[in-house]
Amino acid sequence: MRLEIDSYEIKDLKEGPKTCVENGVLYVNKKELEELILQDANIEKVDIQLVYPGDKTRILNVQDVIQPRAKVEGQDFPGWLGKIKIAGSGKTLSLDGTYVINSNASTNRIESGLLDMDGPMRKLSPYANTPNVVVASYAVAGTEERAFEDSVKCAGFKAAAYLANAAKGLAPDKTEVFDMDMYKNKKEGLPRIGYIFQCYSPQFDYLAVSDKIFYGRALTGTLPLVIHPNEILDGGVMGWNALKAIDSVSYQNNAIIKELYKHDGVDLNFGGVILVSANTDADNRDRNCQIVADLAKNVLNLDGVIISKILGGMPHIDISSMGVACENAGVKTCVHTTPLTAVGTLGDTILFNDECLTAIVTSSSPFERTVINFKAEKFIGGTAETKLYSSEMKLQLAGDERINIEQYLTAGVHDHTGGRKVQTLEY
Amino acid sequence: MAKEFKVLLYLNNAFGGYGFEEAAGMGFDLNEGPKGPGNLLQAQLNKQGEATGDTYKVVATLCAGDDFFSAEPEANSAKAIELLDAYKDADIFFAGPAFAAGRYTVSCGALCEAIGAAWGIPCITGMDEQSPGTDIYRKKCYIIKTGNNAREVPQTVAKMARLGHALLHPDDVVRLTSLEYIPDPREYDYFTRGQLRCTYVDRTVAERSVDMIVKKVNGEEFVSEVYPDRFDTFDIPKAVKDLSKAKIAFVSDGGLVYKGNPDHCQTRSNLVWADYDLRTLMAPGGYEVVHAGYFNDYVNQDPNRLLPLDVIDEDIKAGKLGGISDHYMSMPACTTVSAQCKKNGAEIGEKLKALGDVDAVILTST
Numbered sequence: 103m104r105l106e107i108d109s110y111e112i113k114d115l116k117e118g119p120k121t122c123v124e125n126g127v128l129y130v131n132k133k134e135l136e137e138l139i140l141q142d143a144n145i146e147k148v149d150i151q152l153v154y155p156g157d158k159t160r161i162l163n164v165q166d167v168i169q170p171r172a173k174v175e176g177q178d179f180p181g182w183l184g185k186i187k188i189a190g191s192g193k194t195l196s197l198d199g200t201y202v203i204n205s206n207a208s209t210n211r212i213e214s215g216l217l218d219m220d221g222p223m224r225k226l227s228p229y230a231n232t233p234n235v236v237v238a239s240y241a242v243a244g245t246e247e248r249a250f251e252d253s254v255k256c257a258g259f260k261a262a263a264y265l266a267n268a269a270k271g272l273a274p275d276k277t278e279v280f281d282m283d284m285y286k287n288k289k290e291g292l293p294r295i296g297y298i299f300q301c302y303s304p305q306f307d308y309l310a311v312s313d314k315i316f317y318g319r320a321l322t323g324t325l326p327l328v329i330h331p332n333e334i335l336d337g338g339v340m341g342w343n344a345l346k347a348i349d350s351v352s353y354q355n356n357a358i359i360k361e362l363y364k365h366d367g368v369d370l371n372f373g374g375v376i377l378v379s380a381n382t383d384a385d386n387r388d389r390n391c392q393i394v395a396d397l398a399k400n401v402l403n404l405d406g407v408i409i410s411k412i413l414g415g416m417p418h419i420d421i422s423s424m425g426v427a428c429e430n431a432g433v434k435t436c437v438h439t440t441p442l443t444a445v446g447t448l449g450d451t452i453l454f455n456d457e458c459l460t461a462i463v464t465s466s467s468p469f470e471r472t473v474i475n476f477k478a479e480k481f482i483g484g485t486a487e488t489k490l491y492s493s494e495m496k497l498q499l500a501g502d503e504r505i506n507i508e509q510y511l512t513a514g515v516h517d518h519t520g521g522r523k524v525q526t527l528e529y
Numbered sequence: 530m531a532k533e534f535k536v537l538l539y540l541n542n543a544f545g546g547y548g549f550e551e552a553a554g555m556g557f558d559l560n561e562g563p564k565g566p567g568n569l570l571q572a573q574l575n576k577q578g579e580a581t582g583d584t585y586k587v588v589a590t591l592c593a594g595d596d597f598f599s600a601e602p603e604a605n606s607a608k609a610i611e612l613l614d615a616y617k618d619a620d621i622f623f624a625g626p627a628f629a630a631g632r633y634t635v636s637c638g639a640l641c642e643a644i645g646a647a648w649g650i651p652c653i654t655g656m657d658e659q660s661p662g663t664d665i666y667r668k669k670c671y672i673i674k675t676g677n678n679a680r681e682v683p684q685t686v687a688k689m690a691r692l693g694h695a696l697l698h699p700d701d702v703v704r705l706t707s708l709e710y711i712p713d714p715r716e717y718d719y720f721t722r723g724q725l726r727c728t729y730v731d732r733t734v735a736e737r738s739v740d741m742i743v744k745k746v747n748g749e750e751f752v753s754e755v756y757p758d759r760f761d762t763f764d765i766p767k768a769v770k771d772l773s774k775a776k777i778a779f780v781s782d783g784g785l786v787y788k789g790n791p792d793h794c795q796t797r798s799n800l801v802w803a804d805y806d807l808r809t810l811m812a813p814g815g816y817e818v819v820h821a822g823y824f825n826d827y828v829n830q831d832p833n834r835l836l837p838l839d840v841i842d843e844d845i846k847a848g849k850l851g852g853i854s855d856h857y858m859s860m861p862a863c864t865t866v867s868a869q870c871k872k873n874g875a876e877i878g879e880k881l882k883a884l885g886d887v888d889a890v891i892l893t894s895t
Contacts, residue, residue, distance in 0.1 A: 306823070370743055
C-alpha cells in the first residue's frame with residue numbers, strides 16, 4: 103500500500119471571499135464553511151472563529167483537534183463522511199501549521215478539554231502556537247447527546263477536508279511517501295518489528311456508548327485486527343469524542359508508525375500493525391491477548407513489537423497481558439506506560455508483576471497538573487462561567503485567572519502515540 | 530537585580546567545634562555569622578552567586594549536641610524555630626552535612642522539615658543513603674547524597690551550595706509539563722523526594738521506543754525507563770465452609786461514599802478510606818460516587834450494581850447466607866499508588882478483624 107501525503111505549510115490565516123491557499127496564507131470563507139456544517143440537522147448554530155497565537159482567547163469544550171486533510175481522489179474521513187472506503191493509498195493533501203479545533207459547545211460532560219491561545223499554554227501545546235480554525239457547534243434542542251457528539255465529530259472532519267481542499271492543484275512544500283508491504287522485507291536479515299496500537303478503552307464510555315473511532319464505527323467488542331499502518335495515517339482511525347490526551351492529530355500523525363517507517367530497511371523491517379481496544383472483562387482480555395500474540399508471531403512473523411498504551415488504568419492491564427502473551431510466543435516487547443499519579447516512585451506506578459516485560463517506556467503523564475495563570479478576554483465554545491473539571495471536586499470556572507488543571511484536558515500537551523519529547527522521571 | 534541572600538545554618542557539637550561525645554549533651558547555642566563548615570558554605574554560595582551577581586551571607590549558626598537534639602527531634606525543632614525567630618526573614622536554611630551519623634542525620638532532617646513547613650524556604654542537608662535520616666526525611670527536604678565519610682565536607686558543601694543557589698533562582702526554561710521549577714535530582718545529586726514529573730527530554734517517545742525494541746531484539750544492552758516493584762505473593766485464604774452461618778462484609782474501591790463525600794475522597798489518586806454504615810449509605814439519597822476511572826451513572830442509578838446488597842438480602846432470607854455486616858469499608862481508588870493501597874488494605878483488614886464477627890469479605894471493583 104502506497105500513500106503520498108502532500109504537505110502545505112500554512113503561515114497565516116485570514117478571512118476571505120474564497121477559501122484558498124495563496125503564498126502560504128489560508129483564506130477562509132467562513133460563510134461557506136458554516137453552510138456546509140449547518141447541513142447537519144442536529145446542529146442549530148456553529149461559531150466559526152479564526153484564532154491566533156497571542157489572542158487572549160480560551161477555547162472550551164474542545165472535543166478534538168484535527169489536521170486539515172483531503173484526498174485528491176477517494177473518500178475523506180471514510181465512514182464518517184460518505185461511504186467506507188479503505189484509507190491509506192493514493193494522494194492526500196495536508197495543511198501544516200494550522201488545525202481545526204473542534205468544540206462541542208452543548209456538551210454536558212463534566213470533563214472537557216480546553217486550549218488557550220496565550221499564557222502558559224504557549225509553552226506546552228503546539229496548537230497554541232499556530233493560527234487555527236475553531237468550529238464550535240451548538241445542538242438543536244432535544245438532540246440526544248451522543249448523536250450530537252457524532253455530529254460535532256463530523257463537523258470537524260468536514261471542516262478539515264474543506265480547508266485542505268483549498269490546496270488542491272498547488273505545488274506542495276513537502277511530499278512524504280509511506281510505502282510498505284507487510285509481508286515483504288525491505289532488507290533481508292533485519293528483525294521484523296511491528297506495532298500494537300491500543301487506541302481505545304471503553305471504560306470511560308459516556309452514557310455507555312462507545313466512541314466511533316474506526317471508519318465511523320466503534321472498535322469496542324471487535325477482535326484484534328491486522329491493519330496497514332497507512333490506514334491509520336490516512337483517516338481510518340480517528341480521535342475520541344472527548345479530548346483525553348488523545349486527539350485526531352496524534353492518530354493522523356501516529357509517531358510510532360512514522361518512526362518505524364523511518365527505520366524500515368535501515369535497522370529493522372516494519373512488519374505491520376495490530377489495532378486493539380482495551381477490554382473491560384478478563385475473559386475477553388485473555389482471549390484477545392492470545393489472539394494478539396498469535397497474529398504477531400504466526401500471521402505477521404514478528405521478532406519484536408512496540409505496544410503503545412491509551413489513557414486509563416485498565417488499559418495498563420491489557421498492555422501487560424498482551425506483552426506477556428507476546429513474550430511467551432517468542433515476540434519481544436517494548437511496552438508503554440503512562441504514570442497516572444504525580445507521587446511515589448516509577449516502580450510504584452506499574453501494575454504488572456511479570457519479569458519478561460523488561461523494556462518499558464513512559465509515554466505521557468496525563469493526570470499531572472499544571473497551574474495556568476491566564477486571564478482570558480474571549481471564550482469560544484463556552485463562557486466565563488463554564489465549569490472546569492477538578493478531581494478534588496472543587497469549583498473552578500473558565501473565567502478564573504488561575505486554574506489548576508490536569509494535563510489530559512489541555513489540548514496538545516500529551517499524546518498517546520509517542521510524538522512528544524517527554525519522559526516521566528522521579529524528583 | 531543583585532540580591533544579598535540571608536542564610537541560616539545548623540551544626541552539631543562536633544562540626545560546631547564544641548567537642549565530640551563529651552559535648553553531645555549540650556543544649557542550643559546560637560551564634561551570629563558562620564561557624565565551622567559555614568565559612569566554606571558561604572564561600573561556595575558566593576561562588577555560585579557570581580553568575581547572577583548575588584551575594585550570600587550566613588547570618589547565624591545554630592548549634593546543639595547530638596544526644597540532646599535527637600532525643601526529641603520534633604520538640605527541639607519547634608524550640609529551634611523560636612530561637613531563630615529574629616532570623617525568620619532568611620532566604621534559605623542549611624543543616625549539616627550529617628553524612629551517616631544516626632543522631633545528626635535525624636536532627637538535620639527534623640529541623641529541615643520543620644523550618645520548611647514553618648517558613649516555606651528551601652531547606653538543604655546532606656546524608657548517606659543508609660543513614661536513618663535519609664529514610665525518614667528524604668521526602669520532606671532536599672538531601673544531597675554523600676558518602677559515609679566526613680572527609681567529604683568540601684565537595685558536599687559545594688553541592689549543597691549549588692542546589693541552594695538553583696532553588697533560589699528558578700528560571701523560565703520549561704523543563705516539566707507542570708511548568709514547575711524543580712532542580713533535576715540527577716544533575717544536583719540529591720535524593721528524589723517521592724514525586725513524579727513529566728519531563729521534556731531530547732528524543733520523542735517513539736524514537737526511544739524503536740531504539741529500545743531494536744536493541745532488545747538484537748540482544749544488545751538497553752536501559753528500561755521503569756524498573757517495576759515486585760509485588761508480594763500471598764497464600765489464598767481457605768474457603769468459607771458454611772456460608773449459611775457466615776457473616777460477609779463489603780469492601781470496595783469503586784468510589785461509593787456517603788452523600789456529600791464527608792471524608793473528602795478524591796476522584797483520582799485518593800489516599801483515604803472510610804467505614805460507613807451500609808444500610809444508611811444504600812438508602813435513597815444516602816450515597817454518591819467519587820471515582821474518575823469509569824462511567825459512574827449506573828452505580829449512581831442503583832448502588833446495588835457496585836455492592837450487590839439486593840442479592841445478599843435475598844440469600845440471607847433464603848437461609849443461604851448467615852448475614853451481612855453493617856460496616857462497609859470504602860476506599861475510592863483510581864490511580865492510587867500500590868504502596869498506599871497496601872497500607873490502607875492492611876488498616877481495613879485490621880478494622881474488619883477487630884469487629885470480631887466478619888467471616889469473609891466481598892471485594893468489589895470497577
